[in-house]
Amino acid sequence: MHDVRAIRADPAAFDAALARRGLPPASGAVLAEDVRRRAAQTALEAKQARRNALAREIGQGKRGGGDTSALEAEATALRAEMEGLEAEAAAAERAQTALLEALPNLLDLEVPDGADESANVVLREHGDPPRFDFKPRQHFEIGEALGLMDFAGAAKLAGSRFTVLRGGLARLERALGQWMLDLHTREHGYTENSVPLLVNDAAMYGTGQLPKFADDLFRTTDGRWLIPTAEVPLTNLAAGEILAESALPLRFTALSPCFRSEAGSAGRDTRGMLRQHQFQKVELVSVTRPEDSAAEHERMTGCAERVLTELGLTWRRVVLSAGDTGFSAARTHDLEVWLPGQGAWREISSCSNCRDFQARRMGARFRPAEGKGTAFVHTLNGSGVAVGRALIAVVETHQRADGSVAVPEALRPWMGGTERIGP
Incomplete structure (x- = not known):
């Protein structure tokens, strides 16, 4: 607002x-x-x-x-x-x-001009794309050959854009989420939350999903909404509050299922797990004083980058152009990971500074320690990171010629010491 x-x-x-x-x-x-x-x-x-x-x-x-x-x-x-x-x-x-x-947030002055993603600007890259002495396969080819990724079974249960994971890949998905939560809570100072997956109109309105993006959401028969991201419940914890300046910043994280209708994505990424109606994600949310939000944005992006580095992935940071920046964001950093099977960069995390845009919709304020009155907080959100896409990147990056997948060292304690996922 x-x-x-x-x-x-x-x-x-x-x-x-x-x-x-x-x-x-x-x-x-x-x-x-x-x-x-x-x-x-x-x-x-x-x-x-x-x-x-x-x-x-x-x-x-x-x-x-x-x-x-x-x-x-x-x-x-x-x-x-x-x-x-x-x-x-x-x-x-x-x-x-x-x-x-119905009007989006105003952009940071340093956001590059441009109508779409073609005008996005790469800010930095980490690592070199892995080289193989065999033709790398895409994640769904690897997963199906292992017998651990079942798209036909999921379609029988729920239709397209769902996946059943089994055995080692199901455990890998669980390990990724748990490891990321522990990393963000133990080393990055975020407080873990377990949040409702169903929220009301006010919560969706507060973070900017309603009224403009109702078609992208799933709604229940009693008028609640399935969350498209834990950003919605986590950010709305500050809704209607007047916080003490000394309480800021608030830093929240949650691992949750996310639900998206993928309206308008017909024909895009129809194979595999890249674009699903249901997926797991570790979300990061910060609530700060206005003067701290730019530094917090940099910090949050760095927390997500640490995940990708620890997993041995090749990644880059991109600042989105004016035409590609989301409705509620003033500035967004996308983290893109290199997928060897696709031979392409794909987004795995978005970290956005929304400034006071969401706070005005939610009525989220703080009381400065000095001076009179109250002021709107600034809110930020980011993926820390999308679990399904992290699994895709791990499977494609660490695939082996025999069809197996090497488990990154960082995940092995969460995998019972498993070093390799085979058929």
């Missing part, structure tokens, strides 16, 4: 910021509703003052035995006019909110 006062102060700058995302000007429509609301409120205050004066005059008249019928008739008319003005102000506020809630 956006600060109407900032739009009012510089509408041209607001429209220029929207133009970077390829959107038309919106300040005119927003401020027109703002003018309508404020005019109705001003008129309402004037009529309330007159009504108060009339109440005093009527009281004095009755005590003096005079005729107050004309004054009472005016008071009755005023009451009807005030009800109309209240309705007008409320309608204008609803219209203004509807306009604002």
Whole structure:
């Protein structure tokens, strides 16, 4: 959500910021509703003052035995006019909110311009793509040959974009999630949470999934939503709160299933586990003071990078362009991992600084230790990392000529010492 006062102060700058995302000007429509609301409120205050004066005059008249019928008739008319003005102000506020809630966050000035992912900028790379003395296979070829990855069985149960993992690969998925949780809690200072997988409208609205992205979500028959990421419940823990400055930053993590309808992705990544309706992810969320969020963004991205390095993967950090940055984000770093079987870079983590955009929607504030009043917190979220895609990257990077998969050393304590996954 956006600060109407900032739009009012510089509408041209607001429209220029929207133009970077390829959107038309919106300040005119927003401020027109703002003018309508404020005019109705001003008129309402004037009529309330007159009504108060009339109440005093009527009281004095009755005590003096005079005729107050004309004054009472005016008071009755005023009451009807005030009800109309209240309705007008409320309608204008609803219209203004509807306009604002459909507009994405304003971008960081350093976000590169560009219409889509082709304008993303690589900031750094780590490691060299592995070389094989055989033709590397994709993860689904390896998994099916091992008998540990069953797409046909999953389709029988639930349809397309689901997977059944068995044996060593099922254990590898579990090990990845547990190891990442322990890394982030023991070494990176995040607090582990076990969160609801079903949330209400307010939670989805607070982090920006509603109303714009309802088609990307799964909804239950009682009106709840399956979470697309643990970002939703973790960030909303701060909703409606006024936090002490000394309590910040808050750093939360959770391992949870995530559910996405993948609306609009027909024909994309139909083979394998890259794009699923259900997957596991370790989520990182931070709630900070405004002046700390840029440094926290760098820190969070580094935490996700550590995961990939420990797994022996080749990765790179990318800053997303204006046209590729998500709705709630002001700046996003994507981490992409090299998949030898595909011969391509694929996104495995996104770390975003949302600044006060989500906080305004959620009503999440803090009280500065010095000074008066409250201020909105800044919120950040990132994948630390997507478990399914980490499994894909491990399987393709550490595949062997005999079809087996070497287990990265970091995971072996969580795999009972297993060094190799075979058929």
